[in-house]
Amino acid sequence: MSRRVFMKGNEAAAEGAICGGCRFFFGYPITPQNEIPEYMAKHMPEVGGTYVQAESELAAISMVFGAAAAGARAMTSSSSPGISLMQEGLSYLSGAEIPCVVINMVRGGPGLGNIATAQCDYFLATRGSGHGDSRSLVYAPSTVQELHDLTAEAFPIAEKYRTPVMILGEAILGQMMEAVDLRERRDPPEPTSFPWAIGGVRRERPPRIITSLYTRHEDLEAKNREMEARYDQARREEVRWDESGADDPQIAVVAYGVVARVCRTAIERAAARGVRARLFRPISLFPFPEAPLAALAERVEQVLVVEASLGQLVEDVRLSVEGRAPVSLLTRVGGVMITPEEVQDRLEAMSRGSVGGV
Amino acid sequence: MPETATAERRVFGRPQSLTDAPFTYCPGCTHGTIARIAAEAIDEMGLSDRALVIGSVGCSVWTYNFFNLDGIGAPHGRAPAMATGIKRVHPENLIFTIQGDGDLAAIGTAEVIHAAVRGEDITCLFVNNGVFGMTQGQMAPTTLLGQVTTTSPQGRTAEREGFPIPMSEMVALCPGAAYVTRVAVIDPPTVREAKRAIRTAFECQMAGRGFSLVELLSICPTHWGKSPQEAVQRVRDEVLQVYPLGVLRSPPAGTSTDGTAAEE
Amino acid sequence: MPRIVIRTERCKSCGWCVEVCPQHSLTIGSDTNPVGYRYAVFAEGARCIGCARCALMCPDICIEVYRDGARPAEGDEESA
Numbered sequence: 244m245s246r247r248v249f250m251k252g253n254e255a256a257a258e259g260a261i262c263g264g265c266r267f268f269f270g271y272p273i274t275p276q277n278e279i280p281e282y283m284a285k286h287m288p289e290v291g292g293t294y295v296q297a298e299s300e301l302a303a304i305s306m307v308f309g310a311a312a313a314g315a316r317a318m319t320s321s322s323s324p325g326i327s328l329m330q331e332g333l334s335y336l337s338g339a340e341i342p343c344v345v346i347n348m349v350r351g352g353p354g355l356g357n358i359a360t361a362q363c364d365y366f367l368a369t370r371g372s373g374h375g376d377s378r379s380l381v382y383a384p385s386t387v388q389e390l391h392d393l394t395a396e397a398f399p400i401a402e403k404y405r406t407p408v409m410i411l412g413e414a415i416l417g418q419m420m421e422a423v424d425l426r427e428r429r430d431p432p433e434p435t436s437f438p439w440a441i442g443g444v445r446r447e448r449p450p451r452i453i454t455s456l457y458t459r460h461e462d463l464e465a466k467n468r469e470m471e472a473r474y475d476q477a478r479r480e481e482v483r484w485d486e487s488g489a490d491d492p493q494i495a496v497v498a499y500g501v502v503a504r505v506c507r508t509a510i511e512r513a514a515a516r517g518v519r520a521r522l523f524r525p526i527s528l529f530p531f532p533e534a535p536l537a538a539l540a541e542r543v544e545q546v547l548v549v550e551a552s553l554g555q556l557v558e559d560v561r562l563s564v565e566g567r568a569p570v571s572l573l574t575r576v577g578g579v580m581i582t583p584e585e586v587q588d589r590l591e592a593m594s595r596g597s598v599g600g601v
Numbered sequence: 602m603p604e605t606a607t608a609e610r611r612v613f614g615r616p617q618s619l620t621d622a623p624f625t626y627c628p629g630c631t632h633g634t635i636a637r638i639a640a641e642a643i644d645e646m647g648l649s650d651r652a653l654v655i656g657s658v659g660c661s662v663w664t665y666n667f668f669n670l671d672g673i674g675a676p677h678g679r680a681p682a683m684a685t686g687i688k689r690v691h692p693e694n695l696i697f698t699i700q701g702d703g704d705l706a707a708i709g710t711a712e713v714i715h716a717a718v719r720g721e722d723i724t725c726l727f728v729n730n731g732v733f734g735m736t737q738g739q740m741a742p743t744t745l746l747g748q749v750t751t752t753s754p755q756g757r758t759a760e761r762e763g764f765p766i767p768m769s770e771m772v773a774l775c776p777g778a779a780y781v782t783r784v785a786v787i788d789p790p791t792v793r794e795a796k797r798a799i800r801t802a803f804e805c806q807m808a809g810r811g812f813s814l815v816e817l818l819s820i821c822p823t824h825w826g827k828s829p830q831e832a833v834q835r836v837r838d839e840v841l842q843v844y845p846l847g848v849l850r851s852p853p854a855g856t857s858t859d860g861t862a863a864e865e
Numbered sequence: 866m867p868r869i870v871i872r873t874e875r876c877k878s879c880g881w882c883v884e885v886c887p888q889h890s891l892t893i894g895s896d897t898n899p900v901g902y903r904y905a906v907f908a909e910g911a912r913c914i915g916c917a918r919c920a921l922m923c924p925d926i927c928i929e930v931y932r933d934g935a936r937p938a939e940g941d942e943e944s945a
Contacts, residue, residue: 267686267689267690269685269686293689295685295689295719297682297715298711298712298714298715299711301679301682301711301712302679302682302711302712302715303682305675305676305679305682305683305686305712306682306683306685306686306689307686308675308676308679308683308686309655309673309675309682309683309684309685309686309687309688309690310686310687310689310690311686312673312683312686312687313686313687313690313691314690315690317686317690331676332676332679335676339673339674434690434691441653441671441672441673441687442653442671442687442690442691442694443651443691443693443694444650444651444693444694445650445651445671446650450668450669450670450671450672451671451672452665452666452671452672452673453672453673453674454665454672454673454674455674456662456674607933607934608933608934609931609932609933609934610931610932610933610934611929611930611931612915612917612930612931612932613917613920613921613928613929613930614926614929614930615926615929619926623874623875623925624875624924624925624926626924627877628877628878628879628902629877629879629880629881629924630924631924632924633923633924633925633926634922634923634924637924637926788885788922789885789918789921789922792921792922793921822879828880829879829880829881830880830881830884
């Protein structure tokens with residue numbers, strides 16, 4: 244029986260994690276995601292889980308690393324400046340092939356920025372994940388329901404690929420309240436059931452080592468190729484995206500997260516004035532839905548990227564579109580949320596041909 | 602009394618909890634000694650099926666290759682945080698870190714202090730040799746005043762580089778720290794005492810008394826530019842003046858304070 | 866009679882065992898092992914009292930120490 248609750252995004256994310264089997268949360272306060280550690284501190288005991296408040300984000304991600312290496316479903320959450328601090332840990336997790344989930348509720352930047360909503364961590368999430376050829380799988384929800392669901396689903400995906408999975412939210416998504424159909428709380432697999440996990444009393448099995456250090460060059464290359472193969476598998480199997488709007492579009496609008504919802508409204512309003520636009524909403528940012536976006540780009544005259552950053556998503560869009568149509572960019576930054584009117588104005592101008600692609 | 606043949610028995614050899622891999626440490630480096638006495642303590646306590654070692658960054662990066670135990674490498678300084686994560690999942694494990702002075706007392710200062718105040722049931726073995734060894738001998742937080750290193754080429758001064766950090770003394774102030782001690786591994790009596798200290802720390806952990814730290818004054822013959830025996834003399838003449846041996850925070854009642862040496 | 870066995874292939878010529886042997890029975894020899902170190906040797910005719918100080922100090926676990934079984938340690942089976 245589902246539970247339908249009117250809930251804040253951050254809390255829905257935390258509950259989603261618990262439903263998905265998370266039993267170890269290690270966190271640190273930072274606005275605008277504080278409700279996640281607070282929810283975990285309150286509710287983890289209900290499922291026999293553990294909440295630890297770390298001394299820093301540097302420590303939190305290493306605590307996640309330890310617990311996850313021991314086979315537990317472990318996670319942390321933070322916001323942009325804290326996620327910067329976690330880059331080291333994410334790289335180690337990738338290199339050591341240990342699964343975990345990290346939530347980033349993005350705020351204005353760079354530096355301390357502000358606590359308002361932004362999408363300026365796209366590179367950090369999809370290109371960052373620490374030094375080296377380290378990639379996290381990245382999912383971007385646009386509703387509180389999707390945030391709840393993606394967080395729950397992130398844990399088995401992380402285990403399948405033995406890599407961190409990042410849920411990339413925006414500050415506004417964590418703070419807004421919407422109706423959520425909550426999932427059932429499911430227990431995680433037994434930590435000792437994973438063939439790579441350390442810890443527990445060793446009865447029959449030999450000792451195991453978990454490391455990201457491979458001093459012999461050929462060994463590190465081989466390890467990287469294994470990771471590459473898993474990323475390629477993710478590109479085949481874990482791509483998610485959403486489309487809506489005109490079936491015979493002139494313009495493709497590419498946006499993710501809450502900004503995509505603004506675009507959907509703008510597209511509907513512009514349609515009433517004769518503009519045929521189709522929204523392409525990536526949900527998986529890595530792996531990026533290149534093939535479906537390329538297919539859409541074949542059918543349109545122009546592509547408009549709308550994002551709350553100076554231009555990060557647009558680079559992946561250009562790579563996917565690969566010259567099939569001109570790509571232009573519309574942004575608001577610094578925590579300012581773009582309005583449907585601004586997007587609609589741009590769509591109408593593009594439709595009139597008065598704004599070309601760059 | 603029946604006649605019995607007095608068959609020979611081995612009284613000293615490789616502990617079960619160490620692999621037979623040759624150590625990759627420098628000649629005379631006490632990392633090998635420390636690994637051995639930790640493994641002996643684990644064997645004697647019958648915990649080889651549940652001890653787990655956390656290596657760190659520095660010469661300690663090789664640690665897990667030498668133990669016949671589950672092992673993992675932590676990022677630089679983060680071993681106590683990683684230990685926290687593992688211990689919360691598997692409280693039945695004996696979890697210990699092996700960290701150098703750069704790892705524990707520079708980049709890892711916050712992690713060890715906070716593991717202590719949280720009273721985490723883990724043990725940190727702090728290999729203090731006053732330099733960053735692996736990276737070729739830079740000044741470390743525990744480098745002494747006057748000591749010449751590759752990044753204090755004129756000799757460390759308080760005005761220019763600051764003071765050596767009293768790391769174990771700081772940890773000993775922390776409620777939640779059950780046992781904090783400083784030992785050395787420079788001659789047979791100190792090596793025996795060091796093993797007793799490690800055993801006490803492990804017993805603290807298994808009894809759930811809280812955090813334990815054993816600082817082991819060590820040598821780095823390579824980067825001190827001395828033979829192992831000359832290096833030991835430097836520890837006696839100089840290091841012990843700044844970092845004296847002794848228990849800094851006592852274990853609570855109920856933990857033994859002298860582990861047995863089986864070969865005695 | 867107490868005796869030691871030195872696994873010379875692990876020896877790194879650090880000199881600890883030589884330094885601590887109370888009988889001065891150990892010395893750095895002139896032969897090298899496959900890694901290139903001149904390994905420690907037990908002098909011919911020298912005495913071993915089975916104190917294990919050499920093994921205690923050896924950082925590379927090169928040395929095994931054997932004693933007779935006249936006084937079994939606690940937990941050891943009595944030899945038959």
